[in-house]
Structure formats: structure tokens, C-alpha cells
Amino acid sequence: MSTVGSSRPAPSRPLVAGVGNSNDQTRRHNLSTILTTLHHGGAQTRADLTRKLGLNRSTIAALVGELVDLDLAYETARTEHGTVGRPSPYVHPNDRIAALAVNPDTDAIIIGLVGLGGVVHKRIRYETDGLPSVRETVNIVKAVVDGMRGELESTFRIAGIGIAVPGLVRVDTGVVALAPHLDWHDEPLAELLSEALGYPAVAANDANVGVIAESIYGAGRGVSDLVYVNGSPSGIGGGVLVGGVPLRGASGYGAELGHTLVNPGGLLCHCGRSGCLETEVQLNRILAVIGRETIDADELDQVLTTSTDPALETEIRRQIDVLCLGLANFISVFNPERVLLGGFLGSLMAAHPERIQQGVRDASFGELAAGLTLERAQLRSRLLIVGAAEFAFEELLADPAGTAPALTA
Template sequence: MPRRGNSNDLVRRHNLSAVLRLAHHDPSVSRSQLTKQTGLNRSTIAALVGELAELGLVVESDPDGSRQVGRPSPIVAPHPGVLAIAVNPEVDSVTIALVGLGGRVLRRIRREATMPTVVDTVSIVADAVVELRADAERSARLVGIGVAVPGLVRASDGVVRFAPHLGWTDAPLARLLVDATGLPAAAANDAGLGANAEHIFGAGRGHSDMIYLNGGASGIGGGIIAGGRPIRGAGGYAGEFGHTLATSRDGRDASGAPGSLELEVRRSLLLDVLGITTADADELDARLLGSDAPAVRVEVERQLAFLGVALRNVIDILNPQLVVLGGFLGSLHAAAPGRLEALVADQALAVPFDEVRFSRAELGSDLVLVGAAELAFAPLLDNPAGVETVPA
């Protein structure tokens, strides 16, 4: 929920930010809705929209007036030519996408790469950026690069402190991308960015308190939205649900943590039981939901049991309104409808459990890329008149 505006000229930056953010979050918002949601008067909204249009950040259009009485209010939408580069390195690939304001994934490039190093990743991204810029419209402008990393990323400077599945330690990823591409770059944890994307554009819209858990090739991560805002932690490392204690069996996960959720709930185990060696998120989902093999059902049930233990702790501690499951965790949930809820209900405190519901992530395979793009768009959304874009 955006902060309410103020018509004082001294807070013009705040008001521009509030209006652009609303248009970004809802590309069908009208001027009258902007007036209502910001608390500003109509003439102030008209001036702010006009300034954002002159900056090339929004466009106005006439709405469909067939169902309206009286003069319709113009629609204020993000300019389609304002773009970000989104990046998601994983253990088996690096995905790079072009994302527009409003959370639209316009094009993606997936480069297969087994355990890409930081140098490999930067090189792949630099080449893909050249390709994406060549294919973009001539009028398009870039705000920068956002990277969703499966690991612990320091919020202050985009240094990847520890990405155990990739084998990265203290990697200055953001700085290296700036050097290689000439574009501003920022990096953060992939699941935390995914939580923000779902909160803005997906299943979490309208919810002030939600938990997001994502399962990918590089393990399990998560994000927390409390009071409508992301919870990052002191250094930006909050939400590592995959490394919480969930089993008593021997063994340590990739980070060295004993008994963690990632030991028992793993994408690779689902691939094994399905008899395949690799699959993207959509293919894994289709195969898992389409299988009636007993061994597959047993593995789904086994992994859900351990996921239920972790979610019991999350719900009892954080009391969310909503738990959103993404990646292969969403596939597990969909493969046995209602089973996860029943497992958690049997273990969690009744009062907080009664207030929570479970949902699959709505953004699908776009989720992490949309979240990474939000990271790149953040400076522009905070200061629309003070951040320069770069011609694509």
C-alpha cells in the first residue's frame, strides 16, 4: 500500500513516487483512483501525471466508457518503453529477461550452465544484455540490472556473501556487472525478491502479512512481508527457511547446517522418482501433476510431511495471513490438494492456523524475474525525476 501523498511542493518527489508506484502496481489505475488513493486533489494529480508523462514514465489513455456514467477518468499506465534487465543464476542455468514497468516479462533468455561461477555468470549476462538491447524498441530505455541470487546477499552493496549451492563466497556480483555492462546493478536473495513480486502482483495482493517459500534447483528460500513491508533483517539475510531444523536424521545441507529442511525436501529427489534428469519449472510441474505412479505419490507425501513441520514453526512464530508456495513447493502442494493444510493443522497452534490460508504462487516461472526487476526499478520508483534511464 503506497504512502499517502502531500500537496506541499517540498514533498514533490514523494508525490511523484506515490503516483508512479500506483501506476506500476496497477497499470489500469485511473486518475480518479489516484486521487482517492493518495488523498491529493484532482489538480495536483493532473500536474503530477503530466510531469511523469513528460519524463517518459507514464502514458494516459481513454478508458472503455461503455459501462460508465458521466465523463470517464483517463487511465494512467506505465510507459511500455521503460525496462529493466532481470537475472537469475541457478545451478544448471542463468536466465536473463527484459521486464517492463508493471511487471511484464517481455523476453527471456535461458543459458544452460552447470554450476556457473561468478565470472561465468557475468560473462553470460553481458552477452545477453547486448542481445536484448539489440532487439529492444529504439525508444526503449533501461533503468539497470536486478539479480535474484540463490544465497545470502549483503543488502548494502550486492556482495554475495554465501551461495552454497553455487559455491560462491564474498562475490562482488553487482560491481562486476556494472563494470561488464555499464548499467547500474543490484543483487538480492531470490526468494526474498519473489516474495515482494507476489505481494505486489500475485497471490499476496491485498495481504499485509504473508510468507513466501520457494523451491528451486538451488534449494529452498523464503521471504517475509509484515505490515505490508518486506522484512530483510539486519544485513539482508532474513528468510532462509530451507536451513531451519526439520529432521533428526544425520546429514548436513549444502550450507553445512545439520537436519535442515533442504535435506528432505529437494527438487532432485522429485526428478529421480519421475525418472528424469532435468526439467524446467513448468515441465516438472506438468510431470508431477500428471503422474499416478505409486512411487511418485509416496515421495510427494514424504516431502509434504517435512514441509508441514517447517510451516508449523513459521505460522506459530510469524502469524501470517497467507502462505504462498512457489517453484516445486507449489507443485508439491498442487499434487496433493489439501494434504499440506491437514498436516499443518495437526501440528500448529489452532488460533494462528485458523487465520492463515495457503496459496500457490500466481506469477509462475516469471516470479523471480519480476522480483529481480523490482530491485532494478526501485531507485526510479523512489525518485522518478532524479534517476536517469539509459537508451536501450
């Protein structure tokens, strides 16, 4: 059984699988390499794994066999005709090895069930009346998961719980130091959810979760230097990859991009300063123009791309121009290969892609924007639950042989 009532720190190792090692003493490392490769890249043949990982065929066969015995992978025969010799079987990650994912926000709590390979089995949106407290969040998640217990126990093995929080999270303890839009202060969220559900839990900032998900499964795949900026009802967050490694900072608070100063004479931010990016570029200011309190992400796309309201168009253009200044600052600091926009920032880009592209080029310093690609994040509504699950899978991916036998069934 997994350790009940425990939380564990968020991952800080490179996201890519790496290559194998033929030294017999590093068998566990090689198992980790293969399982991570399958988890991130999907089903592959043994021959593919041999080529990618630099191990010989017999070693790959033995390691794959061990992953199959651990019920972390399974094999299927190839069906292609015309191949010479004995066809190499496909090796699949077992998506019944799963993680629970939780994303609390100001208007709803999202609970997901995500299998190895990033397969989203369930995504449940539980709308809340007002800001949910930590205790309410734990109770809601427990009630939803308890309703799934029969299916979880009969069909899945749970690696743990990953939590994406719109705020500052201490990565070593899973304590939410500050989630200002939720009015949470020094809350041991990972520990509380772990005790309530009986699975180990890990918590992280939602934007850091998002950059990991996009870099593995989305528009940031294969990019080592990446800036991800997300806009949500809670404000603007950011995540950064530097040389393929997530930027954490000394206390895990790195890349608080929403608190970049863009207008010294602007609105007062909850952080105490005026004119932060997240006060000047804000979903609520768009909703106020269109007379709405909330809006679905897909509907927002439609509204922003089809509206003929001059007031809305003026606000969209104002926010885009300010956003471009902020993005140019990030480009100067991090010199990324790619910048991704998620949440309602992606909707702004869908409304005026040329204005954003040109605005970033005009505001950027010298050649820093040369060769840069600016894209919308791809995972949309799956983003945070897939990313949160990645944190929950970290221990299993790092040591399949040591972790799999203890997974909660």
C-alpha cells in the same frame, strides 16, 4: 546517463504506494506515490488516482502531466459511453521504461527484460553445462544483452539491473557472501555486472525477490503479513513480509527458511547441520525416483499429479509431511495471514492440496492457523525476473523527477 559501474542497496521501504501529500515541498514524494501506484496497479483514471491518493484534481493533473513529460507515463482517452461530464483520461505506466533481470542457478541463467507495470518483454533461459562461475555468468549475461543492444537503445530506457541469487547476499553492496549450490563465495556480482553492462545493479536473495513479486503482482497482493517458501534446484528459500515490509535482518540474511531444522537425524546439510528443511524436502530426491536429472516446472506438475508409481507417491507424501512441519514452525514464528508455496513446492501442493492443508493445520500451534490461507504462488516462471526488476526500479520509483532524466537510453 546513469552511473556506470555502480551497485546500489536493495529496497527496504514498504511496498505499497501510500497516500499523497498536498504540501508543495513534497512534490517528489507525490510523484513517487503516483508512479508507484501505476506501476503496481496498472492503468487508472485521473479520477481513480484522486480518490485513492487523497489529492485534489488539479494537483493530480499537474503531477500526471509531469510524469508524462518525463516519459514515465502516458494518457489515453476513455471510450465508455453514457458518462456524465468530461471523462477522466486513463493514465498508464510507460512499459518502455524497463529493467534487466538476472537469475543464475545451478542449471541455467535466466535473463529478462521487464517494463514498468511488471510487463515481461523478454525471458531468455540460457542452459549451462555444470555450475556457472561468477565470471561465466557475467560473460553469458553480457553476450545476451549485447545481442539485444539495438532494440534496447532504440525502444527502451533502462533503469538498471536486478539480480536474484540463490544464496546469501549483502544488501548494501550486492556482494554474494555465499551461494553454496553455485560454490560462490564473497563475489561482488552486482559490481561486476554493472561494469560489464553499463547500468547500475542491485542484487538480492532469490526468495526475498520472490516474496516481493508475489506480494505486488501475485497471490500475496494486498496481504501485509506473508510467508513465501520456494523450492528450486538450489534448495529451499524463504521470504517474509511483516506489516507490509520485507524482513531483511541485520545483514540482509533474514528468513533463511530452508535451514530450519525438521529432522535432527536427517541428511547432512551444506550449512553443517543435519536435517534442514532443504535437505529433507528436495527436488533432486524426487528426480532420483523418476530417473531424471532436470525437469521443466510444467512437466513436473504433470508427473506429480498423474503418476501411478508407488515409489514416487511414497516420496511425495514423505516430503509433504516434512514440509508441513516446517510450515507450522514458520506460522508459529511469523503469524502470517497467508503462506505461499513456489517452485517445486507448488507442484507438491498441486499433487496433494488436501494433504498439505490438513498437515499444516494438524502441526500448527493452537489458533495460529485459524484464518490462515495456504496457496500456490501465481507468477511461476515470471516470478524471479519480475521481482528482480522491482529491485532495479526502486530508485526510479522513490524519486521519479530526480532519476528519470538520467536513465540510460
